[in-house]
Amino acid sequence: MLATVTDETLVSRAIAGSDSAWNKLIKRYEKRVYNYALRMVGHPQDAFDLTQEVFMGVHRNLAGFRGDGAFPAWLFRIASYRCTDYLRRRRNDEPFDDERGFISSLPGPQEQAFTTHANHQISTALQQLPVEQRQVVELKFFQHFTFEDIAGQLGISPNTAKTRLYSALRKLKQHEELRDAL
Amino acid sequence: MLCEHANSRLVEYAEGVLDTDTQLEIKRHVEDCDTCQSDYAAIHQWRTMASHWHEESPPAQPHFMAVTHSNHYNWWDRLRHWFPTFASATALVLVTVMYAQQFQSAGVLPSNAATNYDSLPKLPQATQAAVVDSVLKTSRDQRQAELSTLLKILTAEMNRRSADTENSLRYIISTQIQGQKELDLLYGQLEVLLANPENTALLSTPHEGVPQ
Numbered sequence: 037m038l039a040t041v042t043d044e045t046l047v048s049r050a051i052a053g054s055d056s057a058w059n060k061l062i063k064r065y066e067k068r069v070y071n072y073a074l075r076m077v078g079h080p081q082d083a084f085d086l087t088q089e090v091f092m093g094v095h096r097n098l099a100g101f102r103g104d105g106a107f108p109a110w111l112f113r114i115a116s117y118r119c120t121d122y123l124r125r126r127r128n129d130e131p132f133d134d135e136r137g138f139i140s141s142l143p144g145p146q147e148q149a150f151t152t153h154a155n156h157q158i159s160t161a162l163q164q165l166p167v168e169q170r171q172v173v174e175l176k177f178f179q180h181f182t183f184e185d186i187a188g189q190l191g192i193s194p195n196t197a198k199t200r201l202y203s204a205l206r207k208l209k210q211h212e213e214l215r216d217a218l
Numbered sequence: 219m220l221c222e223h224a225n226s227r228l229v230e231y232a233e234g235v236l237d238t239d240t241q242l243e244i245k246r247h248v249e250d251c252d253t254c255q256s257d258y259a260a261i262h263q264w265r266t267m268a269s270h271w272h273e274e275s276p277p278a279q280p281h282f283m284a285v286t287h288s289n290h291y292n293w294w295d296r297l298r299h300w301f302p303t304f305a306s307a308t309a310l311v312l313v314t315v316m317y318a319q320q321f322q323s324a325g326v327l328p329s330n331a332a333t334n335y336d337s338l339p340k341l342p343q344a345t346q347a348a349v350v351d352s353v354l355k356t357s358r359d360q361r362q363a364e365l366s367t368l369l370k371i372l373t374a375e376m377n378r379r380s381a382d383t384e385n386s387l388r389y390i391i392s393t394q395i396q397g398q399k400e401l402d403l404l405y406g407q408l409e410v411l412l413a414n415p416e417n418t419a420l421l422s423t424p425h426e427g428v429p430q
């Protein structure tokens with residue numbers, strides 16, 4: 037069986053200027069990042085744009101990866117930052133309601149944008165959440181990070197991460213139309 | 219076990235990562251507590267739902283590819299659609315050209331500009347085109363030669379990229395990074411040019427020397 041080159045090795049080769057190592061690194065994570073982006077923003081084209089921005093950010097900060105933690109945890113720190121920035125830029129154009137926060141003027145995720153009905157339902161449910169809560173749900177249930185990892189990725193305390201997750205769970209339970217999806 | 223102790227560890231409980239005794243204690247508590255039962259059910263449902271996510275592939279023919287082939291967009295619009303980062307950097311370069319002479323002594327141009335334009339103030343995305351337009355108009359009197367050279371380079375670069383038909387995510391990302399490197403180079407050259415306003419020969423195209 038062929039030994040897989042570690043992320044750390046690919047990173048150091050990429051820093052040293054190897055395009056092939058960099059391409060391998062993208063290939064290894066592009067689907068994971070794209071699917072993350074898709075669940076976070078709800079639209080394939082936006083997800084595509086965001087994925088590019090994430091990898092641009094990864095490339096720019098590659099030398100800052102110390103290898104003292106797992107590469108995915110570090111990657112998703114950049115992804116979270118880029119995603120927050122992306123959604124902030126997008127919602128600048130959207131109306132604000134004192135009680136509900138920013139209300140998306142864009143249509144919700146479209147069924148035909150997803151390969152399965154379940155994907156569409158999951159995406160619709162996630163879009164009901166404020167970005168801060170959506171991020172924790174994503175990083176916990178889809179990326180399986182620990183609360184310590186999530187705290188590091190979002191620049192908050194593990195307790196805050198937990199509180200946001202519980203708020204998200206309770207908010208979604210209240211949503212009648214989402215009960216079926218859940 | 220107190221409800222607050224059990225409740226705050228329901229996710230770890232669902233993941234099964236706690237020690238055996240704690241798992242058992244929480245299990246007993248959840249059986250008798252409505253709040254924890256309801257929270258646990260929601261956690262369990264999300265975990266199940268996440269496991270049902272079917273991995274999607276990035277779109278093979280992104281929408282913005284169509285934009286680059288439309289006659290309704292000029293090169294600047296194409297640039298903005300293709301390369302958001304590239305576009306902000308370009309706007310910054312143009313603005314810098316415009317103002318550098320006035321502010322150079324005040325230290326607006328970073329000493330290591332070639333790698334450092336990220337630290338310059340970001341322009342709001344929506345106003346970039348307007349800013350560049352106004353910079354172009356105002357600058358025509360003073361720095362027409364430099365700006366038109368710069369525009370020729372950027373236009374040629376955009377045409378080259380629009381002509382490329384590959385559109386995989388990896389290709390686009392590596393092209394963006396290449397664009398970033400070229401901008402670094404361009405930015406460095408502009409800085410030299412600003413220091414020696416008479417010498418336009420210093421401004422070369424990013425692909426100088428590469429056979430086409």
Ligand SMILES: [Zn+2]
Nearest residue numbers: 221251253254
């Ligand atoms: Zn309880």
